[in-house]
Amino acid sequence: MSSLSEALETFRAILEEMPATLQALTDRDAGRQRGPGKWSRKEILGHLIDSASNNHQRFVRMQLYEGLDLPGYSQDEWVATQRYQKRPWQELIDLWLGYNRHLWHVMQHVPGDALGRTATVSGTWVTLEFLMTDYVVHLEHHVRQIAGPR
Numbered sequence: 018m019s020s021l022s023e024a025l026e027t028f029r030a031i032l033e034e035m036p037a038t039l040q041a042l043t044d045r046d047a048g049r050q051r052g053p054g055k056w057s058r059k060e061i062l063g064h065l066i067d068s069a070s071n072n073h074q075r076f077v078r079m080q081l082y083e084g085l086d087l088p089g090y091s092q093d094e095w096v097a098t099q100r101y102q103k104r105p106w107q108e109l110i111d112l113w114l115g116y117n118r119h120l121w122h123v124m125q126h127v128p129g130d131a132l133g134r135t136a137t138v139s140g141t142w143v144t145l146e147f148l149m150t151d152y153v154v155h156l157e158h159h160v161r162q163i164a165g166p167r
């Protein structure tokens with residue numbers, strides 16, 4: 018995936034296809050442990066909600082200000098702290114889908130001259146265009162895990 022336009026096309030396809038994939042899993046399937054030290058599908062979707070919420074902040078803040086110093090998030094601690102494993106699968110689907118439909122909308126409306134805005138995230142300089150493209154690369158990686166063999 019090399020460009021933002023390709024990333025947006027991938028994002029659109031994920032939003033179209035994922036609801037059926039997610040709905041096909043029962044609550045029990047989604048909560049099943051996938052191996053030692055691995056997240057269940059509920060926890061993977063929870064991690065994607067954390068990715069959406071953290072990146073939402075970045076996508077909006079970077080349009081408003083140049084040169085911000087933005088925090089990262091420690092993914093395992095976020096997943097464990099929020100007890101995603103205890104939430105009903107359907108509620109996680111609804112939250113993930115609603116959040117990502119909004120992020121899709123936000124990404125569609127970023128003006129071209131804001132794409133080069135820079136900030137540090139966990140101390141590393143990045144552009145808004147890189148972060149939005151990388152968001153979809155990361156999303157696609159985990160979507161494959163969720164859709165993969167049970």
Ligand code: NI
Pocket residue numbers: 064092155159
């Ligand atoms: Ni991840």
